[in-house]
Amino acid sequence: MTRYQQLADILSQRIKEGLYIAGERLPSVRVLSDEHGVSISTVQQAYRQLEECQLIEARAKSGYFVRCSSNLPSLPAICSHAQRPVEISQWENTLAFLTRGDQENVIHLGVGSPDLSGPGLKILSRLLSRVSLHQSAEVLEYDNIYGSPVLREQIARLMLDSGNHQSAENIIITSGCHGALAVALGSVCQPGDIVAVDSPCFHGAMQTLKGMGMKVIEIPTDPISGISLEALEMALDQWPIKAVQLTPTCNNPLGYNMPDERKKALLTLAQRYDIAIIEDDVYGALAYQYPRPPTIASFDDDGRVLLCSSFSKTVAPGLRIGWIAPGRYLEKALHMKYISAGRVATLPQLAMAEFIKQGHYMQHLRRMRRQYQRNRDIMTGWVMKYFPPNTCLSRPEGSFMLWVELPHGFDSLRLNRCLLPLGVQVAAGSISSASGKYRNCLRLSYSKPMTAEIERAVQKVGKVIYELLAESEPKVTLVADEPHL
Amino acid sequence: MTRYQQLADILSQRIKEGLYIAGERLPSVRVLSDEHGVSISTVQQAYRQLEECQLIEARAKSGYFVRCSSNLPSLPAICSHAQRPVEISQWENTLAFLTRGDQENVIHLGVGSPDLSGPGLKILSRLLSRVSLHQSAEVLEYDNIYGSPVLREQIARLMLDSGNHQSAENIIITSGCHGALAVALGSVCQPGDIVAVDSPCFHGAMQTLKGMGMKVIEIPTDPISGISLEALEMALDQWPIKAVQLTPTCNNPLGYNMPDERKKALLTLAQRYDIAIIEDDVYGALAYQYPRPPTIASFDDDGRVLLCSSFSKTVAPGLRIGWIAPGRYLEKALHMKYISAGRVATLPQLAMAEFIKQGHYMQHLRRMRRQYQRNRDIMTGWVMKYFPPNTCLSRPEGSFMLWVELPHGFDSLRLNRCLLPLGVQVAAGSISSASGKYRNCLRLSYSKPMTAEIERAVQKVGKVIYELLAESEPKVTLVADEPHL
Ligand SMILES: Cc1ncc(COP(=O)(O)O)c(C=O)c1O
Ligand SMILES: Cc1ncc(COP(=O)(O)O)c(C=O)c1O
Numbered sequence: 001m002t003r004y005q006q007l008a009d010i011l012s013q014r015i016k017e018g019l020y021i022a023g024e025r026l027p028s029v030r031v032l033s034d035e036h037g038v039s040i041s042t043v044q045q046a047y048r049q050l051e052e053c054q055l056i057e058a059r060a061k062s063g064y065f066v067r068c069s070s071n072l073p074s075l076p077a078i079c080s081h082a083q084r085p086v087e088i089s090q091w092e093n094t095l096a097f098l099t100r101g102d103q104e105n106v107i108h109l110g111v112g113s114p115d116l117s118g119p120g121l122k123i124l125s126r127l128l129s130r131v132s133l134h135q136s137a138e139v140l141e142y143d144n145i146y147g148s149p150v151l152r153e154q155i156a157r158l159m160l161d162s163g164n165h166q167s168a169e170n171i172i173i174t175s176g177c178h179g180a181l182a183v184a185l186g187s188v189c190q191p192g193d194i195v196a197v198d199s200p201c202f203h204g205a206m207q208t209l210k211g212m213g214m215k216v217i218e219i220p221t222d223p224i225s226g227i228s229l230e231a232l233e234m235a236l237d238q239w240p241i242k243a244v245q246l247t248p249t250c251n252n253p254l255g256y257n258m259p260d261e262r263k264k265a266l267l268t269l270a271q272r273y274d275i276a277i278i279e280d281d282v283y284g285a286l287a288y289q290y291p292r293p294p295t296i297a298s299f300d301d302d303g304r305v306l307l308c309s310s311f312s313k314t315v316a317p318g319l320r321i322g323w324i325a326p327g328r329y330l331e332k333a334l335h336m337k338y339i340s341a342g343r344v345a346t347l348p349q350l351a352m353a354e355f356i357k358q359g360h361y362m363q364h365l366r367r368m369r370r371q372y373q374r375n376r377d378i379m380t381g382w383v384m385k386y387f388p389p390n391t392c393l394s395r396p397e398g399s400f401m402l403w404v405e406l407p408h409g410f411d412s413l414r415l416n417r418c419l420l421p422l423g424v425q426v427a428a429g430s431i432s433s434a435s436g437k438y439r440n441c442l443r444l445s446y447s448k449p450m451t452a453e454i455e456r457a458v459q460k461v462g463k464v465i466y467e468l469l470a471e472s473e474p475k476v477t478l479v480a481d482e483p484h485l
Numbered sequence: 486m487t488r489y490q491q492l493a494d495i496l497s498q499r500i501k502e503g504l505y506i507a508g509e510r511l512p513s514v515r516v517l518s519d520e521h522g523v524s525i526s527t528v529q530q531a532y533r534q535l536e537e538c539q540l541i542e543a544r545a546k547s548g549y550f551v552r553c554s555s556n557l558p559s560l561p562a563i564c565s566h567a568q569r570p571v572e573i574s575q576w577e578n579t580l581a582f583l584t585r586g587d588q589e590n591v592i593h594l595g596v597g598s599p600d601l602s603g604p605g606l607k608i609l610s611r612l613l614s615r616v617s618l619h620q621s622a623e624v625l626e627y628d629n630i631y632g633s634p635v636l637r638e639q640i641a642r643l644m645l646d647s648g649n650h651q652s653a654e655n656i657i658i659t660s661g662c663h664g665a666l667a668v669a670l671g672s673v674c675q676p677g678d679i680v681a682v683d684s685p686c687f688h689g690a691m692q693t694l695k696g697m698g699m700k701v702i703e704i705p706t707d708p709i710s711g712i713s714l715e716a717l718e719m720a721l722d723q724w725p726i727k728a729v730q731l732t733p734t735c736n737n738p739l740g741y742n743m744p745d746e747r748k749k750a751l752l753t754l755a756q757r758y759d760i761a762i763i764e765d766d767v768y769g770a771l772a773y774q775y776p777r778p779p780t781i782a783s784f785d786d787d788g789r790v791l792l793c794s795s796f797s798k799t800v801a802p803g804l805r806i807g808w809i810a811p812g813r814y815l816e817k818a819l820h821m822k823y824i825s826a827g828r829v830a831t832l833p834q835l836a837m838a839e840f841i842k843q844g845h846y847m848q849h850l851r852r853m854r855r856q857y858q859r860n861r862d863i864m865t866g867w868v869m870k871y872f873p874p875n876t877c878l879s880r881p882e883g884s885f886m887l888w889v890e891l892p893h894g895f896d897s898l899r900l901n902r903c904l905l906p907l908g909v910q911v912a913a914g915s916i917s918s919a920s921g922k923y924r925n926c927l928r929l930s931y932s933k934p935m936t937a938e939i940e941r942a943v944q945k946v947g948k949v950i951y952e953l954l955a956e957s958e959p960k961v962t963l964v965a966d967e968p969h970l
Binding site for chain 1: 611617625660
């Protein structure tokens with residue numbers, strides 16, 4: 001981390017803790033330079049960064065001031081109340097989203113892959129190379145059916161951070177968190193069963209539910225505290241729900257951490273109605289707070305939580321290493337893993353085990369958490385700068401996704417069509433719903449270094465949004481060229 | 486290949502082609518030594534190898550003679566006629582089989598992994614290492630959702646060898662052939678549907694069918710010509726079968742290559758009844774004959790064959806690279822792949838693409854085919870030497886599996902229990918059936934170099950078989966300590 005970033009972090013911390021309050025004048029550049037023993041230009045750079053993040057503002061001839069927190073944009077609305085279980089309608093838009101990420105010459109602001117440019121990944125590449133040569137017999141042979149024992153040991157150790165005391169024997173390696181989610185659903189549900197989900201919901205989980213022929217009931221979800229337990233309870237009273245599937249920590253796409261008490265209350269509810277909980281913790285280790293929030297699984301005492309995760313967001317998705325701690329469903333989960341993938345590639349597992357063991361994983365995590373938190377502020381600032389003033393925004397407490405809500409009637413699928421010739425894409429909100437909700441929303445990722453190129457891309461998105469909104473001004477109704485679900 | 490092996494190959498070829506006929510005296514050691522320009526001891530070694538394979542016999546003072554082909558053991562019986570679709574009963578025995586392969590200090594004669602000691606694999610390890618370092622950005626990032634384009638190009642090229650003209654766009658990379666089979670089944674069937682299978686059948690496919698809640702009807706299968714089309718047609722007349730799933734080339738476990746005409750006839754049948762064919766070609770490139778037999782998919786003109794394969798048997802299973810060419814089911818197959826695995830690990834794909842492109846794959850295949858063919862003869866010889874004389878044996882035309890049938894009432898699960906303290910295991914025949922058939926059969930693999938250690942293990946198996954048979958002599962009925970299905 002450079003000096004100016006360090007200083008910016010300290011100052012933003014003080015602002016968040018209320019040491020400098022809204023509207024207050026900040027110390028002069030010279031004072032700070034003396035206090036921290038850094039150059040004038042370092043302080044200036046730090047102030048410029050805080051300005052970009054909209055934390056402070058410069059007033060001509062008066063210096064820098066803490067911005068009023070009332071400036072924080074409004075939160076997105078909670079989705080309307082769950083009506084009934086539905087079949088998942090769409091795949092085409094999700095497919096378009098997934099394949100556009102593979103296209104060159106497109107800046108895809110929506111894709112959920114982490115920053116891969118840090119020094120930790122250089123070390124990982126070297127480990128991959130070393131393992132290829134020095135453990136070639138293991139690398140080439142069929143992996144253990146549960147997954148590599150050395151890696152499962154390391155994962156069990158890491159899980160202590162989220163309050164989970166799991167032995168390595170109860171962990172199964174899967175092909176990414178996708179693999180884990182499929183195993184989990186296959187272990188507790190049959191086709192036709194009803195699963196409750198947080199809403200908006202990770203689009204991949206939605207597709208898994210679709211592919212397995214399940215119905216979902218979308219539970220309204222608060223952008224700060226998570227899935228509504230009240231709405232969930234009502235749904236449980238009314239429908240024969242088999243499981244609830246959710247991402248309670250560093251939620252994708254809303255970014256909240258569900259408070260511990262609510263996590264416990266959810267577990268109690270699951271016990272009362274005897275349903276399973278499929279807990280997606282793929283971003284959990286990227287919470288900005290330290291120590292990271294506990295998982296629901298860490299409170300579980302009767303094995304009803306199936307914890308799913310992977311190294312795709314914390315380290316690198318190309319490795320395809322995920323895992324599941326399936327509680328009481330261990331044997332069924334093993335069968336599901338075996339039939340869907342056989343085993344998992346050995347080489348990435350052995351290299352990852354070494355990466356963790358040598359301490360690089362923790363160091364990498366610390367760096368990434370700071371980077372993503374900083375990026376959140378920058379991206380929030382850009383969206384506030386370039387998007388219409390009535391835009392609503394999530395306030396992520398971890399990971400690297402921002403959820404953007406535009407006025408009702410706005411069409412993010414149309415937005416993407418307009419953006420394509422400009423070489424920019426976002427994730428349309430509707431892929432996060434079983435029933436085409438959130439078409440007026442979109443998701444932006446801020447994992448990559450926040451370059452001028454990305455700023456220009458965000459600016460383009462803002463410009464097209466203004467244009468589309470201006471167009472639709474006279475007619476209040478929706479664009480009619482596609483069925484609106 | 487050493488000189489004596491080359492010579493042995495030439496001689497065994499001549500015997501098979503009938504140039505030397507049964508009972509004929511072979512040229513003297515000196516004559517051969519002159520003819521081939523090799524030493525006397527080389528010829529002697531070659532003759533000794535042919536003796537081990539039971540192709541020739543030494544007669545005191547007279548030299549070497551071609552053995553009478555009537556010495557070839559009888560073929561295993563065709564299973565009794567298909568009764569009705571059944572649910573797959575067992576997983577425990579398959580699980581035991583799979584986990585015992587992971588145990589150290591056990592010589593597992595049943596596991597289906599290839600020989601990994603050849604020079605081709607050293608090259609592959611170096612490629613893995615190089616790709617880790619030089620293509621690290623691609624290695625770490627999410628793979629293309631269909632799979633790596635460079636690898637799919639290479640696979641499309643390889644498929645020409647089996648008569649298949651597929652474009653790379655119609656190939657999807659999966660997590661091994663297991664992944665491909667799961668994708669295939671998920672693409673054409675629903676839970677509760679009936680699938681026809683060859684019998685005995687690959688145990689993994691059986692478990693996939695079980696896990697997906699399908700019923701199977703086991704079609705009698707000839708150990709030389711494959712699945713009975715007559716029995717299949719009767720079943721199709723009687724039941725609403727959705728698909729037939731089979732391994733028609735280098736069948737696991739029987740080793741036959743279904744004749745081309747029968748492959749075509751099967752396709753015609755599938756067209757007539759409008760069912761899909763799931764063709765498992767995982768061993769196809771390991772056929773001993775050159776060029777390799779065509780796939781059923783190569784005759785397919787309406788996209789009803791879903792061809793599944795992987796590099797697990799031809800190269801190395803730890804890579805977990807499989808693929809599916811799903812014909813008309815491309816979009817559904819892509820969805821199934823996405824929901825079960827997300828993507829596939831990038832590094833092994835890039836290294837494999839390079840391995841093929843540089844010509845190492847073809848060279849490796851040629852070597853392996855020869856090795857496995859030689860090993861087949863050696864393993865056949867050992868079984869004839871150490872097992873009871875009424876043992877029936879398959880005559881594999883490719884890959885590295887031998888199917889052994891013992892007298893009715895013999896219990897291969899009990900055999901495995903007796904062998905465990907001796908540090909040896911085989912694959913019990915019953916895991917190849919949905920309904921516990923083939924308990925009197927077992928499968929032996931002969932991929933690894935045929936060392937004295939393996940010979941001793943085979944000898945131990947033979948000894949225990951003799952003991953168990955002697956025990957059961959008085960009572961004709963089955964061992965009663967486990968339910969017999
Ligand atoms: C919430 C959530 N779960 C699971 C996944 C899938 O992770 P993986 O790439 O490990 O399959 C993602 C990735 O987009 C995600 O956002
Ligand atoms: C006939 C057959 N199909 C598929 C497989 C699975 O192959 P993979 O390891 O590529 O998943 C095997 C391996 O045992 C097999 O014998």
